[in-house]
Amino acid sequence: MNYRKPEAAQLVEMLTMILGVDAKASQAPETAIDGLSHVALYANDEGVTVATCSCALPTAAALGCALSMIPPGGAEGMVEDNELTQVASENFYEVMNIFSSLLMDNKSKHLKLTTVETDAGRRLQAEGSEMQAFTLQLGAYGAGELVFDFT
Amino acid sequence: MKVMIVDDSKSMRMIVKRTLKQAGFDNMEFEEADDGTDALAKMDDYMPHLVLCDWNMPQMDGIDLLKALRAAGNEVKFGFVTTESTTEMREQAKNAGAQFLVAKPFTAETFEKALRPVIG
Numbered sequence: 001m002n003y004r005k006p007e008a009a010q011l012v013e014m015l016t017m018i019l020g021v022d023a024k025a026s027q028a029p030e031t032a033i034d035g036l037s038h039v040a041l042y043a044n045d046e047g048v049t050v051a052t053c054s055c056a057l058p059t060a061a062a063l064g065c066a067l068s069m070i071p072p073g074g075a076e077g078m079v080e081d082n083e084l085t086q087v088a089s090e091n092f093y094e095v096m097n098i099f100s101s102l103l104m105d106n107k108s109k110h111l112k113l114t115t116v117e118t119d120a121g122r123r124l125q126a127e128g129s130e131m132q133a134f135t136l137q138l139g140a141y142g143a144g145e146l147v148f149d150f151t
Numbered sequence: 152m153k154v155m156i157v158d159d160s161k162s163m164r165m166i167v168k169r170t171l172k173q174a175g176f177d178n179m180e181f182e183e184a185d186d187g188t189d190a191l192a193k194m195d196d197y198m199p200h201l202v203l204c205d206w207n208m209p210q211m212d213g214i215d216l217l218k219a220l221r222a223a224g225n226e227v228k229f230g231f232v233t234t235e236s237t238t239e240m241r242e243q244a245k246n247a248g249a250q251f252l253v254a255k256p257f258t259a260e261t262f263e264k265a266l267r268p269v270i271g
Contacts, residue, residue, distance in 0.1 A: 017256035048224070068162040094160040097207070098255045101234045109236070112207050 001042075002109045003150045006102040006132050011146075018098055019066035021139030028135040033145045036121040040096035042103065042111040050111055051103050051150035052124040053096055057082065059144030060118075061137065063095045064088030065067055072140045092116065103150055114119075124149040152270065155182045155199040158217065158232070159208045163255075167203055167232060173259035174195075176266065187211025191219060199227060200270040201270060206233035206240070214247055220249045228269055232257065 008025045015023035036054040044050045055063075061075040064084055068091055078084050082093060097113045104111060117123065129151045136144040154171075164183050167170045171179060182197045184190035186208040202220075206213040217229055229249050233240075236254035244252045252267040 014172055014256055017258060090160060091162045094163050097160075101236060101254065104237060106238045110239075122219075136152065 001130060001151070003111065004105050004108050005130065005150070006099075006134075006148050008134060010102060011134055011136075013100065014090040014102065015136070015138065017079070018095060019063070019138065019141075020069070021066055021119065021141065023139065026132045026135035026147065028133045033133055033147055036147060037118060038042045038092065039117045039121070040093075040099070040113055041115050041123060042100055043114045043118065044109055044111050047114075049124060050109075050126075052122060053099055054122050054147045054149070055145060057084070058142070059146065060084060060092050061088060061142070062138050062141035062144050063124050064090075066138060066141050067095055072142070075141055077103035089116075089118075122147060122149060124151075126151050152176075152179050152201060153182070153197065154179050154198045154201045154203060155184060155190060155193065155197060156203050157184045157187065157208070157213065158205040159185050160205075161185075162171055163205070163232075170257060170259050170262050171266075174263040174266070175259075176235045176262075176270075187213060187216030187219070190216055194220070194225065194227075201228045201230070201266075203230055203232050206235045214243065217244075217249060230265065230269065 011025040031112050035056040038060040040053040041049045042051040058079050061078040065075040091118050100113050129149050131149050134149045156167050158164050186209040204213040230251040232253045234255045241252050250269045253265045
């Protein structure tokens with residue numbers, strides 16, 4: 001394995017620091033998570049995608065709103081509209097950028113966020129890739145799920 | 152003190168400003184840039200005392216901005232605020248001339264600890 005496996009405790013600490021909400025996270029079986037529409041792709045220094053972080057629209061809306069304290073009602077509106085606002089999209093991108101450090105440490109190889117896609121489910125099913133899924137509680141923004149895939 | 156904040160995320164620039172205030176740095180005025188190219192274009196006119204800069208940005212990233220400043224003889228105090236926080240990247244930042252590196256996500260305490268030795 002070239003990259004660090006994200007851990008729930010680490011994710012909780014990061015969510016609390018990024019979002020300023022009382023966050024909780026626990027490992028989840030991947031089969032319990034569907035509708036993964038928003039996928040962040042992370043590439044190595046050669047530009048090859050080596051990891052992804054995927055979630056459904058409600059989670060993306062919650063993360064995108066919480067970063068700049070857009071009220072939870074704003075996230076609900078985006079779910080009803082079936083799309084993020086530009087500000088929430090940009091915020092979600094930044095949250096995914098910060099999540100890249102969940103996958104790295106001083107022993108792992110380097111990766112960085114390259115893009116966020118919004119039209120498909122999990123993108124990385126490389127041979128030998130591992131998966132780590134989490135259920136989240138994001139304070140007033142409600143529940144969410146994340147799936148990390150990494151080689 | 153004049154501070155230039157360089158980050159391609161508008162929300163992150165806002166959060167940096169807010170966190171600086173929370174850390175007790177009250178006497179700051181700010182200029183913002185959304186990548187290294189934008190920062191370089193504004194540098195001579197604004198003449199900041201301190202640059203707080205993301206690493207990975209479009210057009211020109213933070214390390215290239217820092218190298219360009221130092222190559223031009225600009226010794227402005229410079230710190231990274233970035234997800235790139237491994238030992239290797241910190242060494243790269245230091246070798247290029249950065250005074251500090253604050254890892255995202257950050258707190259007011261981490262900002263205070265990193266900036267106080269540099270700006271007093």
